[in-house]
Amino acid sequence: MAAVLTHKDFAAERATWCPGCGDFAVLRALQDACARLGLAPHRIVLVSGIGCSGKIASYMGTYGFHTHHGRTLPVATGIKLANRDLTVIAAAGDGDAYGIGLNHLIHAIRRDVDVTYVIMDNGVYGNTKGQTSPTTAPGVTTPSSPLGAVDEPVHPLRLALAAGATYLAQGSSGDPAQLTRLVEQGVAHRGFALINVISPCPTYDRIRTYQWWRERLTNVDEDPAHDPGDSRRAWEIVASRDTEVVGLLYRAPRRALDERLPGFAAAPLAGETLRPDLDRVRRILDEEYAV
């Protein structure tokens, strides 16, 4: 029997985030979730974007791809279709996910590609020293909003539900145990799983601290009446609580992209021989092109 895996089997470089950064808990939750699922590190790819969150690919002892800003999902989609046996996790910041790469999020949801998307949402552009992000609250002063942020923030949970997410959860770096469970369930979900993580930035956000969130968050996982299969209930929660909620909000079974593509090979494309059945191809061609 194989040895039981621990988070240490998924460790790599030492993380260089600021002390107290919420991203440490996200990294640990990913490592613990993969260990609990018994996944071999070489069967996992972690795709990250740009900014503080993007560094996570360096710290996770799996295959990693640190891509450019906002494009984690297109790259992750290509990896998953290339090798459907791999576990593909995309990790992004709120700038990646809800700013520059928002277009891809909506389409990944409707495509329902089998990728787990973990967003380290700190409401600030930390790596460029504290400008507003798409999830910064109105009125907050930052270096790029010295007179207060004027835009309504993106509401990730409402947005994902409206786009048709089949796995929607929000966790918090303040509750690593729950976050690990949510990631574990998300990876196990066959389809696109979105886990927004409240990951406070102790350096640039002095308002929305761990304590600030703790006073506001409702945990639906602790509500015995909560049914993650009830979409109407999920709508009521995100309509009334917006982002001030944690737990598994909604989960619906649907066939993932690689299961829906017509004729798609059951075995990973990456393992296929490249030479197509030329006799078959020639028959098609003679039908189409012979004069």
Place this chain on the structure above:
Amino acid sequence: MRDIAWLIGGKTGEGVDSAGEIFARAAARAGAHVHTFRLFPPIIKGGPTSYEVRAADAPVHARADALDCVIALDDETARRHGPALRPGGLLLIDDGRAGPAGTAGDGAAANGAIACPVPFTALARDLGGPIMKNIVALGVSARLLGVDAAAMRETVRRRFDDKSARVQEQNTAAVDAGWRHAGEHLAGHTRAAGLPRTRAAGRWLLSGNDAIALGALAAGCRLYASYPITPASDVLEWMAAHLPAVGGAAIQTEDEIAALGAVIGAGYAGVRAMTATSGPGLSLMTETMGLAGMAEIPAVIVAAQRPGPSAGMPTKHEQSDLLHMVYASHGEFPRIVLTPGSLEECFADTALAFNLAERFQCPVIVAVDQDLVLARSTAARLPLDEVRIDRGERLTDADAVRLGETYERYALTASGISPRAVPGQPGTRFLSSGDAHDHRGVIDVEDPEVRRAMVDKRLRKTREVWRHAAGTVVEGEGDVLVISLGSPCGPIREAAARLRGGGRPVRFLQIRCLWPFPAHEIGPEVARARRVVVVEHNATGQVASLVRSHVGGHEKVTGLRRYDGLPFRPADIEAGLWPPS
């Protein structure tokens, strides 16, 4: 070479394209070598459109200098294309349409062509539908130009294979009605020499886009991702229809950024993947192209040019994105830009692009243009069996296990090429990154020595490219050197043959790989030439600027440029190379 050029024109939605394709196919079936040229607007219904078919008794790769027969389903076609008729040519104007008879045929008549009214619409109406006027026109054309009636009927019937028996009968009856009408009313205009043809079996009629898609399939492309755009959408449609048959998939992404992102994801994971686009899409892909350059991921990008900038002229022709392909994206990294100039080269170069992308672990662009990818021509069956697959330096699973933690994904080798592992292989976990990194893949955005070593490593990879790809093809002798690439090669070869026949020798150098720039092959050619003419479809002389900056010869490098949205005709090249004195 004997040839005839026939054109049908009308409004989009009137079956002009269908008629053109049927005529091309019927002529090819009868034994003619065929080249087609479509002129169409970005208007789905009601815009002016035309379809030219040139049939010859030898291979043709250019539109005709002048037309022999124009079928004008409306007056605008007569006005636009009538003047292109040669003396004695035929302008057949539909007189069954509403509206007063006008002066539409004047331009043709001024050239010595003959304008005849023909009741295409009226004849079609009698058979049950004016929409069949295009098919009536095919019957008339077949009789006048010497295409066998049975062959035309059979081609028309096959075109409506998926329709009801009644529709098939109506349309073959429309061919017969046109044939009879021509016999009764236009007998004096029959071309006595008949259709130019040769005896040949087993030819194909296909477009550059078809050839590109086939090259990709034969090379083992299993994932295709793109966003619809003229003139590259055909490749998406082809892949969506045929990749499932080999277990692969075509996905239509939300934009071109996502398309190239998915191609890079697949390339990173060890699968041959491709995208095809045009200028606007290529602009969107530029940042992502840099990711492939920095992370050393194979990616094949087909870039079919159209006139820019911005949306430009979406349905017209140009070659003004060449320097963009050579320089696109910030920073410095190796890339390869292949420039096929024919159907056969579209096939071969697309297949080759996959080998080069994997061997050199970099983006490879197949640079084509609207005329090259949309024109349908006859060709010998493409040699699927001859496609060689070279996956470059890859680790086996046994290598991966043996190397384990000592594996260096970006090892500093003499060639710059580091053997690849892919995710899923045991033992070789590594990070690929758009951030600067060291030989192991560990991000390093500080160390000047590492930076320099890694930049040099990446840039030296493509030094070996000439062992795997041709830089140029040179033919003919003469002290006038013509340099070109892409679709102008067809009209250039035809013009050069005529010039040589007239005692004006021309040496032609076709660039097959624009980047890395084959200066070592072009330099000696420029040096021995008296005059160099770079023929290209852009205003600023992009290829000429590369020639000048990489091989010199400033005083003798001149340009012949066309950037009005239309491809060169052979006569344009002839006159441009040897202007009448």
